[in-house]
Amino acid sequence: MPNFVRRDPISGKAWLIRYSDVDPLKSVSEPLSDYNDFGHLARDGLYGAEAAEIWISKLLGE
Template sequence: MVIPYCEGSVFAVPLRTGGYALGVVARISSDKSGGLLGYFFGPKRDSLPPADLISALKADDALKVLRFGDLSLLNNEWPILGSVAGWSKELWPMPFFVRRDDLSKKAWRVLYSDGNICEVVKESPEPFDSKLERDAIFGSGAVELLLGRLLA
């Protein structure tokens, strides 16, 4: 199977509520698991954006940074629109995530490998009410629903 994306690829996420959000592939897991790290952007768009907007996306403007699966990209359900101009991995860092245990009310700050988004390289205690993104891998449907809710 031909992989239609690379680091820096910009894609459209069709929202369940209509319209589109944008995403950028920031990391591709080296273990061939289909795991990706993506930066996701609003606002909700009624149609696919022009190329100049696509190439000008910046990591700091992201609405969410999530680990997610690539099935909708492989099935061409999320169209690839182009690439970030002057893509540089260093400008799109791997963020920390928070893993919570609801029973013990404990939480941990988790950092994943730059080369394998499923490999934990650092874990340390974190406040339970941390605002870091939840440590999870989202399926494409979950990404569509989450972004649709945030951009409604």
């Protein structure tokens, strides 16, 4: 399971998110980090069905 980063631009805080290999819905660690650390990691977050469709269409260039 890859690590993710969650950033809050208002507070300037960031968290390194680690999920369980057994249960990907369970976060096992969320240590506080510097906002600019881990720029190479994917963002952690959730999308609804329509938002996910729009995001994937933009990634595919449609």
